[in-house]
Amino acid sequence: METVDGYESTSWSAGYGDYVMRPDLDTLCVLPWLEGTALVLCDLLDHHTHELVPHAPRTVLKQQLKRAADLGLAMMAATELEFFVFRETFETIRDAEYHAMTPISPYNEDYHIFQTTKEESLMRQIRNGLHGAGIIVENTKGEADAGQAEINVHYADALRMGDVMLWSKMR
Incomplete structure (x- = not known):
């Protein structure tokens, strides 16, 4: 397996690490094209600290949404x-x-x-x-x-x- 250079969370020295997935039940969605199937998305947490992984896409977007909200804006x-x-x-x-x-x-x-x-x-x-x-x-x-x-x-x-x-x- 090849790791991607330049990332703190993935390297030969750090490995890929362990993460915890916290379901966001607001994302629960029935997938009508897959009978009997629903999907729920998760926020990614650090396995040790249980803090949001800062570079996870949903985390990055949530941070930007908060910055906008603090300015009175909605994205x-x-x-x-x-x-x-x-x-x-x-x-x-x-x-x-x-x-x-x-x-x-x-x-x-x-x-x-x-x-x-x-x-x-x-x-x-x-x-x-x-x-x-x-x-x-x-x-x-x-x-x-x-x-x-x-x-x-x-x-x-x-x-x-x-x-x-x-x-x-x-x-």
Whole structure:
């Protein structure tokens, strides 16, 4: 295993360390696309001190949200999920070592309303799954590269939006 240089928490001398995961029940989310499954996110704590790990992404964001709140500000965020859709199955693509993939569309579909109908059955499944998980989808559309698609999610509190992005990638 190769450790990443330059990080205090991961090195050959320090190892990877032990951490405690504290569930944040505000993040509890039923995942409708996985029957009988729910997900809860955790905050990462140091195993010895039980303090928040300062470089954990949720900790960093929470610190910035507190700084903003101390200034009387609230941070909201919106995001886009962009991805590529291919004609081949995942297994076929993997077996071909991720070469010779055929995009669902051979051209730019950005703002081309009628051309995205060929991937609508997939996009509908994704939208319905996200909706079932309480994620508000504003729209889906084709994007600028061949086979590229985009899902736009309604803005929310910045921490919730970060959590939403994690949930959406579980699909």
